[in-house]
Amino acid sequence: MDAPEVEEEEGRRWDPTTLTAVVVGAGPTGALAAHYLAMRGYKVEVYDKGARPSPGDAASVPLVLTSRGAIAFEELGLDGQRRVGPTATPLRGVWDMVGRRLRPLDSSSAFRRTFVTDRSGLAADVIRAAEQRYPNTVRFHFNTELTRAELKNRVAGARPSTSEPADAADVNASAEIDVPYDLLVGADGLESTVRRILKAKVKDFGVIRPVEETAGYRAVSRLPRPSREPLTGFYTHRPQEYVYDWSAPGKPSVRLYIDIDGSVGGLVSGLRRWDDAAAAAAELQAAYPDSFPEEWAAAVGQQVSSPALGEPRHAAILQCSQFYGPRTVLLGDAAHAVTGASGPMGLGQGPSAAVESVRTLALVLRGAQDDLDKVPEVYSNVRGDAVMAMQMLEFMELTRDSERARRLKFASWWFAWSAFVTQGFRWLAETVGGLLSAVMPKTFLSAPQVLARLEDRRIGYSEVIKMLQGYASPVVALLLGAIFVGLFMAFNRALA
Template sequence: MKQVTVVGAGLVGSLWSIYLAQRGYHVEVFERRADPRKTGIAEGRSINLALSDRGWAALEKVGMADAVRQSAIPMYRRVMHAVDGALSFQPYGKENQAIYSVSRGGLNRLLVEAAEAHPQVTVHFGHRCVDADVEQGRATFESADGTRDSNGEALFATDGAFSQVRAKMQRRDRFNYEQEYIDHGYKELHIPPAADGSHQLEREALHIWPRGQHMLIALPNPDGSFTCTLFFPMEGAESFEALQTVEAARAFFAAQFRDALDLMPDFEAQWAANPVASLVIIRCSPWNVGGKTVLFGDASHAIVPFYGQGMNSGFEDCRVFDAVLDDCGDDLDRAFAEFARKRKPDADAIAELAMRNFVEMRDLTAQPEFLLQKKIEARFSALHPGQWMPLYSQVTFSHIPYAQALAAGKRQDALMAQILARPNIAENWESEEVMAEMRRLLEATRA
């Protein structure tokens, strides 16, 4: 069977190695980081991610979903925290639909261990890719023991947003590449468990403090803590740059996120210790060089985290790629080109959707009109199942290709703008008259 090389044992590379092994490939995986089990370095602060249906489906396909589910916490709704501490709520989907908080480190370890348990997979930690011959599907790695070349017949590059393999592809003629840092960066903070080990905020929810130009979010961890992320401009009057001292940061939190601050007894120490990181969007094409090298996951499409879809889309890459290999009978020349052709429009769409969701989360979730729109959509969708799936549900709870979801979402927004412009809509939104008008407008868009 084919011998192939995977660069990067992050979330996507480790899952993809399992897929490849189950297809019968021999896989050598090279990962820059040291093996955390051998260095004894603790994982430190818990950082979590939202896992949703696309990710679950990809895990399910290789039998990994049950193991991940053991420590995943369902988040059934958004809980919005106003400046005065008042709470409002918005379910993510229908009853029992949830997105799941999972530990990034725990999930990565689980996937790497499952890959390594496969006799056809070898993972080399402490091996940094320093060069790649993308036409030949070979790469060169540096480790404490020196330099070595891979000898697989193809290269799968899952080495993240700052991919070394992609850097080599960029030198090729007609390779398109776009890298955009958004104005906002982020800092992670931590809300510890209560004295009895319980969660200090509602456990099965994603908490948001939407404040217009910035926001704080919090996702639950199994140990009773929450990981919070502040998304904030990097520069300007209200920015990380402007918060020069921990005292200034505390004053800002006291004014903006009082209820969260009250749950962080060591706020000053955390603020000083935790780094500010930037957020980047990467677009590039083509993703492949013949049947020899292909990029996927963040290496080909890094997006901002506001739809919680970066990892999910990378996991979906694995499922889509696997199906393409089936269709192409494992002919890599055909499969690499077909995967890139099929998947690129979806990657572009989720990049756009993720930026749109940033505006929704930081700004719109605090606006009554937005909440009203969501209520009307939910009611219509409950009355007419199958006729209206809210955009969030299409992205999060379905496998509809992202590009189709984006197009449908734009049609829905245009229709909802007409509904929200109706007189007294805040009072009569549940009426049969409004529902009938939605049916009529929907019919008209289909005509």
């Protein structure tokens, strides 16, 4: 079903057609937010410090979107969008390329369907659709960076971010311009400027990165066709059908997929040398001599060692005390990044959560009838619980694998200790759940079965955490009770 051109509601006190939203960032989150806001009638100005996204560009990374994230794209009814949704090929599984085994993924219903695609290609599709549908109300300004925001006066500052002429006609090559807004939307990713402004100007606004992966990673794209297939029938697989995973303890890992144009790309992480093409290629060849094609190792080496790329990126969990400020909201990675460790098969949590935040904002705008004095705080509160539960699960998953845990950098001893406690909690939930589900399989689920329920977009993160707590908490309460009774008896005996 096509989305309405502009949403109409009776009796609005705040009229979106008189309001301007400034969206910072035109990644998947910002592009989607611009589309939703225009659909509600807002005038939308989007600023991105990078170039207009296009499939396979320098900012491309493979994104995995579970049905939780995919629904946002489906709802917009974007006909030209072939990457995520009913006309795209759902992910059928992950090939373990070392053990030559397929780990299938349940894509049996729309509630469980997962897609793998290219970040920039997806953003490009949504931007194009927004420009076509709302030519008079949405404007994208590329190579233009947001540098400041005066939260009281509701004026942001933007200036060209490169020596290239900016797309925006109103930003000349040297000047910074004032951009008035009614709502400021920070969809500017992990290193968000909007978040930095909120941290500097909003009392009690806190940001932490409790844990970061020390192994860096980089995207690769358009790998050449190798002389031998990495897997029998590899080139008969449909685009987006599988993810191909090379990983082993202590070795670099590679995750590839076939994009909709038939090209092969993906992500490489944990290389020892990023600055030397031959060394990187040799490391991959030595790690996976039988399964990783020589031509790909050479191409990956060339791509990841390009001096233009700067430092490899490190995945991190990012937590904010709130996702709002005066007339300002944070969306996507700017608000709550995760590492991608959690979730069924360890896929899709980050980008899905990123676009989920746009949907939450859209629902709150509608529910609060665009009362922009209320929307930011309500959005933040509504989003808060789901994000906290998601990040707890992420933390639990991330520290579970001891090999992976060794490559983590905790922000302080407190987080390292809480990772240890979290593992204890998980162990209890697994043991109790395992016992109960073995004895009464129809009544109880095991912990992995509980976690697998997250594949279904109707199941919330908070529900899953509560189910696991239901297994672990009684045991913790019993243990604490036993300690208390023991101490009490010992005390009594001492007094006697």
